[in-house]
Amino acid sequence: MIQDPVLIKDWIAVAYAGDIADKPVKVTLLEEAIVLFRTSSGIKAFKDLCIHRGAPLSFGKVTDDCIVCPYHGWRFGSDGKCVKIPQQPPQQTIPPKAKAIVYACTEKYGIVWVNLDGSAEETGRPVPFYEEFDDPAFRTVEAPPFVLHGAGPRVVENFLDAGHLAFVHEGLLGDSNFPEIPDYHVHWKEDRYVSDEIAIYADADGSGNYATLYYTYEILRPMTARLKKVNYENQQILSILFTVLPQDERKTTVFALVSRNYALYEPDSFFRDFQQKVIEQDAFIVENQKPEELPLDLQAELHLKADRVSIAYRKWLGELGVTYGSDVRGLR
Template sequence: MIDDLSPAMLEQWYPALLSSELHDKPVPAKLFGQQIVLFRTSNGVHAFKDLCIHRGVPLSLGKVENDELVCAYHGWRYNGCGNCVRIPSLPADRAIPDKAKASAYACFEQHGLVWICLGTPKADVPSFFANMDEELKIVLMGPYELAAAGPRIVENFLDVSHLMFVHEGLLGDSQFPEIQDYRVNEYNGVLRTDEIVVFQPDADGRGTSMNSHYTYEVYGPFTAALIKRNPDNGEMFHLFLMVLPMTEQKSRAYMLKARNYDKDAPDDAFIAFQDTLIEQDRVMVENQKPELLPLDLQAELHLKCDRMSIAYRQRLKQWGVTFGTA
């Protein structure tokens, strides 16, 4: 499966699981249909293909001992680089075969998430980290398990005209459904819309109605963001969406919200608000047909208000993204 993925997919960082989910035992995860095992040692976090080279048992069934991942079947021990350093059944005077290695993947931990990359990372961290200003209050939201293709979830996030109907009374009002014309431009490889003004009865869960100024961004095949700005008082937040495409029709989504206001306020209300929005979106993305996102623009009808969706589909095609698309 991995051999079929384009470089644009393999060079990206994906959030595999919450840091709080990884303790002293190995934990399995799935990305692009590939089984992954993650584990923690005194040297940090590690990610391997979840397969012992000996007899094909998942390494996630094993344990972590003395900073080594131990296979549950025959006790083979792997260090953090994936090298087998001990085979109990092998006489002490015999060398460990060179082939006795686990496939290791790039892995690191930040912002409450464990990140993995299946290929050669394009950068040391996801590119949008540059927007995580230290002066902003950063809140982690999710994970959200969705029975939907990753590109469908990203496109829903980028779709401004659904706010007035799916999120009516919160992010939009069906009495004010018109979307101004806007353009999509590219800045340093990032797709970015002009600002779009949307009337919102409850912009972020605090019960405040206002004309929000939206800007949407696409950083990669499964990473997008929106910037919501209130020009009247200078309040602003970035909301980053990161999707882990587990299979073509099952995904795990995470969000990071970075706001410049109410930084001492409890985060629970903001998280609960986003949880509500995700459940409203779930009904749509889990029932869309076809399940995989069509990249042929003739397959569905598009309007000017769909320009970001169009640009996203075109970019997916350029990136060679075939996972979760049709």
């Protein structure tokens, strides 16, 4: 496991809940192999390892709310305790050591979140808030999970960067004829960083209709951010909850919820495919950035006023003590 002192205590998105059905699913979080499985009381997360002979529980099956090891058939209940060892008589006591390692797990916004800290549910921060999900004025779609070969902080910072829209996403989110980013500021609000509205002139919806759109970025947690994009000419709002699963130092899975208050009866596939195209374009850049780690020393790279959101992100990671995917050299 990558021993990041901050991320092991944070709620991290690991899967869409709809992808956890009747079979165990393996995910990797900070190099820790985890098995997810669904029970009548919800989705559970265990270390993907049987205490008996080290077989991966994700190769097994789910029976009567228990996960069954594929090697010797040991059954583990939703609390991690072994409830059946086929090789011994039913009346024989099962050793107390026969139990799986259980991780805190919750489902919110249709996403499965895992916290590697055993005390998270009592003392940890709550899952980041995303108000549009339960707002009846909005329709939310899940963008397909996307795997990038890059560190999580690089991926999140790219999402928070308004300056690249006119070039990396020309024709989708920006226009290189209108690259200027007006000055703005970033503010601390309760438990997160929030930017001023950033005016960007671009094709509003891919139809060739240009308009000034107003972007507001929020840095919710080290691996989670939010974007709100408003077109005041027609009051259309599109919001994105963007959260990533840091599998290891160079592999990250992106989950994105895209919410809109317009075109509510149009096929969701357009918005899903649009977001997929955007992240594909981002991947080409992120996977080739150097250094691979995000420099947290603000003297390491050149910054502009247009970079205020990413500056706030780097500064906050350093203040929190995040080390995963980060170049902490130069920090005091």
